[in-house]
Structure formats: structure tokens, C-alpha cells
Amino acid sequence: MIEKPLVRVGDEYVMARLYEAVVDCVLAVELFEMGITRNAAGKAFSAVKALMSALIIKYGDKLSQLARDDKERAWLVKKAHVVPTHSMKTLALYLKSVGVDLGNTVDKALNLHAYQYNGFEPGFSHMIGLSLSLRILMRWSRQYQG
Numbered sequence: 001m002i003e004k005p006l007v008r009v010g011d012e013y014v015m016a017r018l019y020e021a022v023v024d025c026v027l028a029v030e031l032f033e034m035g036i037t038r039n040a041a042g043k044a045f046s047a048v049k050a051l052m053s054a055l056i057i058k059y060g061d062k063l064s065q066l067a068r069d070d071k072e073r074a075w076l077v078k079k080a081h082v083v084p085t086h087s088m089k090t091l092a093l094y095l096k097s098v099g100v101d102l103g104n105t106v107d108k109a110l111n112l113h114a115y116q117y118n119g120f121e122p123g124f125s126h127m128i129g130l131s132l133s134l135r136i137l138m139r140w141s142r143q144y145q146g
Helices: 011-033 037-058 060-066 070-082 085-097 103-118 130-145
Strands: none
Touching: 011 037, 037 060, 037 070, 037 085, 037 103, 060 070, 060 085, 070 085, 085 103
């Protein structure tokens, strides 16, 4: 018996990742309200990664057409499920090419990721204010819930 390749996932995968993004946003807000800001930042960051994964899968056919060659297509397929931190900006550019602009969201998410690990340590974190970044991401989550 030949197993179904992981890359041929359908709407169930997309819905699961979108659900994960919403749940992570809710948890981020709850943690933030309890004063657990670095964990809140991590949950907000995870929400963006889950959203990106869902969108890359949803628009996979269009994104594949944008790839210059088979190697680039394979890269997109490989990154779609994991959305590595170091690839988020590149993947956001691909999504923008198909009409989904997450550039600002990804920038905020990367700031939250830096804050999660470094806090407001001068020279390590680009965060000016966690509260502002979380508010922006929560506004984003309400847009995608609606």
C-alpha cells in the first residue's frame, strides 16, 4: 500500500491550521492579561506561523506557478507545513504575489518572537512595546475570524 504524501493535504489541514491560529491568539490574549507576556508573545508568534501554513497550502497551486523551477517548487512545498522562522519573510513575499499581504503581520510576529526569547534586553530585541504589537496581532486575528 502506498501512503498518501503529506504534501497532498486538503481543506481539513487548512481548517485545522486556521483553528490553531485562532486558539493561539486567544491564548496569547489570556496570557497577556495575566501578565505572562513572554509566553503570550510566543503564542501570538505561533498563530502567525499557523496562519501562514494554512494560506500557503490553500494557495499552493498559484504559488507553485510562481516558482522559477522544480527546486523552488519543492522548497515551497517543504516550507509550507513548518514555516521556519528564517523563511517567514520570503514566504510572506510569495503570499503577497497571490494577493495575501502578511508583510506587516510577519514583521510584528518576528518582533514578538525576539521578545519571547530576549525580553526588552537592549541590543537583542527590536520591541518598543509588547502591548502595541499584541494589539496589532489581535486586531489581525479578529479580521480573519470574521
